[in-house]
Amino acid sequence: MLDNFPFLNDHNLPYPDTIHPIVVHFVIAxxxxxxxxxxxxxxxxxxxxxxxxxxxxxxxxxSIFIAIIFGQFEAGLAQPYEQAQSVLSLHTLIGWSLSGILAAVTAWRYVLRRRNPKKIPFSFLGMGLVLTAVVFVQVYLGDKLVWVYGLHTVPVVEAIKEGVLR
Structure with a gap:
C-alpha cells in the first residue's frame, strides 16, 4: 500500500526523520x-x-497528545513486521493509557493547586511514583521498537520493501 506514496524517504517518512521520539522525550523529561x-x-x-x-x-x-499523534502516524508508516507488532500494539495501548493517566493526574494537581498551592498530600507523591513507573515501562517498549526491531531504520525499511521481513 505504501508503494503508492512516492514522497516517502528511506526511513519511510514524508519528513527527514521521526518526530515522535523528539516530542516524547520532551514529555518524559x-x-x-x-x-x-x-x-x-x-x-x-x-x-x-x-x-x-x-x-x-x-x-x-x-505535549503527550502531540507525541501520540506523531506516534500513530509514524507507526502506520513503519509497516511493522510480525515480530514487532505485539510490542508496537502494547506501546500504543500504554501510550494512550498514559495520556489519560497524565490528564487525570494533571486535573488532580490543578484541584490541589487551587485549594492550596503551597502544599500537596503524600498520596499525590505516591501517584507520581506510579506515573514514573508507567513512563519507564513505556520508554522500555519504545527503545525496544527502535533498538531491537529497528522500526524506521534504513536497513529494516529496505528489508520490508524487499519482502525479507513480513
Missing part, C-alpha cells in the same frame, strides 16, 4: 522533572518547586 520537584518540594518545604512541578506536568499533558 517534563514528567520526571515534575515528580522530582514535587518530591523535593514536599520534603524540603520549598513551595516554589510545587509551582515548577505544576507547569511541567501541565505542558507535558498537552
Amino acid at each position: 517534563m514528567v520526571l522533572f515534575a515528580v522530582a520537584c514535587d518530591v523535593i518540594g514536599y520534603f524540603t518545604g520549598n513551595e516554589r518547586l510545587h509551582e515548577v512541578s505544576w507547569w511541567n506536568i501541565f505542558i507535558a499533558t498537552i
Whole structure:
C-alpha cells in the first residue's frame, strides 16, 4: 500500500526523520522533572518547586497528545513486521493509557493547586511514583521498537520493501 506514496524517504517518512521520539522525550523529561520537584518540594518545604512541578506536568499533558499523534502516524508508516507488532500494539495501548493517566493526574494537581498551592498530600507523591513507573515501562517498549526491531531504520525499511521481513 505504501508503494503508492512516492514522497516517502528511506526511513519511510514524508519528513527527514521521526518526530515522535523528539516530542516524547520532551514529555518524559517534563514528567520526571515534575515528580522530582514535587518530591523535593514536599520534603524540603520549598513551595516554589510545587509551582515548577505544576507547569511541567501541565505542558507535558498537552505535549503527550502531540507525541501520540506523531506516534500513530509514524507507526502506520513503519509497516511493522510480525515480530514487532505485539510490542508496537502494547506501546500504543500504554501510550494512550498514559495520556489519560497524565490528564487525570494533571486535573488532580490543578484541584490541589487551587485549594492550596503551597502544599500537596503524600498520596499525590505516591501517584507520581506510579506515573514514573508507567513512563519507564513505556520508554522500555519504545527503545525496544527502535533498538531491537529497528522500526524506521534504513536497513529494516529496505528489508520490508524487499519482502525479507513480513
